[in-house]
Amino acid sequence: MSFADILQMALRNLRQAKLRATLTIIGVVVGVSSIVCMVSFALGLQENLLNQSLSKFDIFTTIPVSGASVSALLEMGQSNAQVADEPADPTQSPATRRDQALAQLRRSAPRRMLDDKAIEEIQKMPGVEFVMPRIGFNAILQYEGKTRQLTLAGASADLQRLPGNRTLLAGTTFSNDFARELLVSEGFARLFRQPQGPEGRPNEGRAGPGAARTAPSEAERRAAAEKLLGRELVLLTLRAQELPAGETGSLDSRYEKHVFRIVGVLSDELNRGLFEQVFSGSNALLVPTGTARLYRKLNSDPLSKLGETLMGDTGYQAAMVRVRSPADTQAVYEAINKMGLRAISLTQQLSQVKTVFLVINCSLALLAGISLFVAAIGISNTLIMSITERTREIGIMKAIGGDDRTIMSIFFCEAGLLGFLGGCLGVIGGWALDTIANLAVNHYIAGAGGKSVNFFYIPWYLWMGSIVFAVGVSLLAAAYPAYRAARVDPIKALRHD
């Protein structure tokens, strides 16, 4: 008997006892709906926390990358006999053995330079949104008559690529990659304040111990930010040409002044880009990447200059890789490490969090599974009733040549149909319940002035899995009735009324 025939027969049998089949299906619908509801709630929680909220913190989507240090590059260059003026020591001294052991250790450290080629390679990896090399340098800056040594960093003109995903409070982004323009943090002025005296006396009156400090409002922050726009900072660099011997010249003639103008003020929200803050330090002062490259070179220390002279290029200190979704992090992290660079990622911790969610999901599914178990008993009961009613029919089928397997198949098919219909309707029911609950909760949230949130998440694998699970449980429930049907004695069955 073909599967189509068996299916047709099973459908015919179910149609004959419509009410009973309907009640049995309702049992499955309740079971599947509760599974879908509970698991979708847990998945929604996971989705909201991990993929929506935490991804804003960049923790799981940002991968700090570092390349080989200048010393490592020099060492590698030496081993490749690129630096020919230092002959290799032919004798095996204890010091050489120690060096070998160190070299062994260093194999785990980055072996590759983080140059434009490496950046380009990372950029091409699937899942990578962008790569921002970190071009940081120290500089002496003057602002409102005060002079400080501060760290500046290069940043893209594309606001989406700003470190930490920060937003502009006022102003615009850089006009071009080589402009002498600055993006500053709203609290950047603090960098130029006088440090507190040894007596603990605050130099600025407003931070007095008794003064209650309330957080400024958004409008106040914007107003303060607006005031910073257009202000100028002066970056000092040493003059490249030494003065002729014997000439001391004035102090001013020994350095050059470069005027930078503040074009944008960035929000100082710390909850964003937390991971980047930790790895790339303060991003209070940003200049265009081209400008950063230039001043980094101008202001680099003699040792770095010597390293670059020997190596040609020493690459970037570090880079930030942003991936599109947390799901891409692990693969990109592994690929970068494989390149010989060193990447840092919290995916291990993420997978632990995911394990916790898996446990929650499983517990909820198990709880909801109880109702599906009850439904399975209902299916068993329905089929056993059906066997009792159809004993004679089973006897007839056997007398005219129906084998045990065919008869079992008919019953399994009936159970499968009950499970499938119940599963499909259950998924629809679960989705409907989710939608109603979501609407109700969001109505309440909207009343309280909150943002609407989607509390439930039904991915394809949940609804598909629920249907497959319902069919599986139904088939399991049919095992005994089907076996019993196949074992019906045809002679007794033919006498059965």
Added chain:
Amino acid sequence: MPLLRARNVSKIYRMGAGTVPALSGASVDVERGEFVAILGTSGSGKSTLLNLFGGLDRPSSGEIVFDGTCLEGLDHKAMARYRLRSIGMVFQSFNLIPTMSAAENVSLALAFSGVRRAERRDKATHLLDSVGLAARGQHRPSELSGGEQQRVSIARALANDPQVLLADEPTGNLDSTRAHEVLEILKAQQQRGKTIVLITHDQELATRFADRCVRLKDGKLQGAA
């Protein structure tokens, strides 16, 4: 070699603590193309013997041989195959599936042997036509008379072109005219080469249609050759 053979067959039923012998050492040979009537009073074991021939039951001792093969050696699956391909059964109470139409009842036997749907439909129509019910194919058993139901049952028994037709009191629920009609159909099947085993308690019908009559008495066959 006889097509169907019972050799010293006994069948004992357990009834509570005791046992009831239905057949005790019955032997009979049915030749190919023969129409054999087995006569006997109620409870003489006629139906038991037919169930053994039909592969619905197994003897307590002795053996049933079909075309040289002992049925004892067949497993569940082979026995079902034997019922499907080698024999066709006709029952006193017709045993049609009440929820299916006449044509569907005939088709079911064809479906078990894997005949395709379109072919099944044609074959069922042809079979119903051969028993004079071409116009009644879509009727359910409850909408048919006893004689018609029995003719559907014969059409179903013939579906897979078996060598033997086993009829257990096929005229038991019919008036004499309908009984004659049914037996005429069976006789016609014999003329087409089928072997017929008819169980009946009607001496007159048996002698009129069968080539040979054997009588069951006290679980043994008399006049068996």
